[in-house]
Amino acid sequence: MKHNFTAGPAIFPLEVLEELAGGILDFEGGGLSILEVSHRGKEFKKILDESLALLQDLLGYKDEYEAVFLYGGATVMFSLLPMNLLLPGDKAGFINTGVWSQKAIKAATYYADPVILASSEEDGFSYIPQEYAEPDGLRYLHITSNNTIYGSQYHHYPHTKAPLIADMSSDIFSRRFNLHQFGAIYAAAQKNLGPSGTTLLILRKDLLAQCRRDLPEIFSFQKHIENGSLLNTPPVFSIYGCYATLKWIKRTGFDQIEAANEAKARLFYAELDSNPAFKGVIKESRDRSRMNATFRAVNQEVAARFDTLCAHNDIVGIKGHRLAGGYRASMYNALPLSSVRILTEVMREAANGL
């Protein structure tokens, strides 16, 4: 077994992998692979229906929101959101906390001038801006819940006048949150939710009612929702994987998952803060991500020793993003505490002699 700290596509719970492996060979004893049945057949209908029911159950909503599985990753959502939600003359606000925020901002420029309320760019995205004024009349305000690349995370979501929309790709279901604080949330599957391919969107109905209708159907939230994620052939395997993961989350329990993530983060950051060989990237400890911890070695020798020790101890996926450098330990829901313990032991060994 490897200790898989990869940022995404990322580690799965073993039980989920086993269920998916079974379903690829023979879905629920029906004699067919889930990959070789119609997306309009009863097998996939069950997957979609039960996934939507699980989402309602886990997030505590009824018919005030619509959930839909879309295609193309979170990146497609960066364009679909302004395309669907901004009417001529509308303005959308953004908090710029990293690469994914920037991409969402850039995509919005095709539809309106984005209003950037606050940014931590000049400080290397090393914190989450807290103080800023929100102008009146924004159509929505977009945030990135967890900054996968730089390693910061919102631990309290801002209270906004405009509907709040969050990219939760890298921390959805890692902790309890109040969906009713949001106009919409979305998440690409491949971190905490399932295999890459689909993106989950949960959109409040009053916002849906205001969406543009004069769009090509394939880009229209209205059309995808009306057709129950079956406007065209959806990413069937990715959605099947989300279904299996949602069942695992339900079995494990939100509180248990949140407590496990807290325990992993506490163990990791306690080591980081007491180890002279490494330094954290995020300035304010209150903004540190529980999902993606970013850090650097204090010098080249430490880095070389640490790389070798990681390889010897089956630690994989620890290298930082190419834009951020250094190291990044991604500790998604499926990562066991024991993997974090091995990592902290290796960090201590790398510090020997300092």
Ligand SMILES: *Cc1c(COP(=O)(O)O)cnc(C)c1O
């Ligand atoms: C991974 C990630 C994305 C990118 O998702 P794609 O599926 O590659 O489009 C966007 N936002 C965040 C926060 C991410 O972690």
